[in-house]
Amino acid sequence: MFLRAVIKPKLLFLLFLVFTIILVLLTIFPLSTFIKIFSIASSFASFVMIYFIIKTYRKEREYKKKSYLITLYTCLFTLAAYAFYYNENYRIYFIIALISFFIGVLFGAQWSKSTKLYLKSNRVFGQNSGLWLIFWVLSFGITQTLSQLAKSESFYLTIILIAFSSGNSIGFSSGIIKDIKEVLATGKLERKVIVNTKNLFCPYCKSPLGYTDKHCSHCGKPIS
Secondary structure, three states, rough: OOOHHHHHHHHHHHHHHHHHHHHHHHHHHHHHHHHHHHHHHHHHHHHHHHHHHHHHOOOOOOOOOOHHHHHHHHHHHHHHHHHHOOOOHHHHHHHHHHHHHHHHHHHHHHHHHOEEEEOOOOOOEEOOOHHHHHHHHHHHHHHHHHHHHHHHHOOOHHHHHHHOOOOOHHHHHHHHHHHHHHHHHOOOOOOOOOOOOOOOOOOOOOOOOOOOOEEEEOOOOEEO
């Protein structure tokens, strides 16, 4: 499909034009300028991402096992690739990385429990709780701190960062996959989830309600 898209004349011309512009800019401006631009763009993208996550984390969404399996296998492949960098002289770093991996797995597994899944029209849907956002803030803070340390210290701190991040993703994905299987098998989770089917809007302030809301997130009043 990608090759079919690339051989289209218009798209091919566009790719060639973009490539030419990049080459011209590289001959005019030093590489450091592009690094600064990329850094500013990355920082801006991070702020946008944080805004949208905070804004939409309570939104109901469908959960599919396939997407989390892809994340799981990708993380395992990444860890296997970095394992080739093992060096006897830096064994202590790899021991710390292994510990960081298992801490990440436990962290991710607990994080997955903050997402409430339920069956709706024979499909699995879920809604994140406030605890999910706390876990996300902690995960983002830890990975950002490790990434900054890795820049100033050594390559092996990058491996520790990769180990924790991969463990976190594996723990979270494994927990969600387990819950998806449970929901599909039983129609509900062992953790009690009260599904709101009566009210789509708060009867007091008319704010939108989620399917698992016991209280209005806007005015705080209980939903009967």
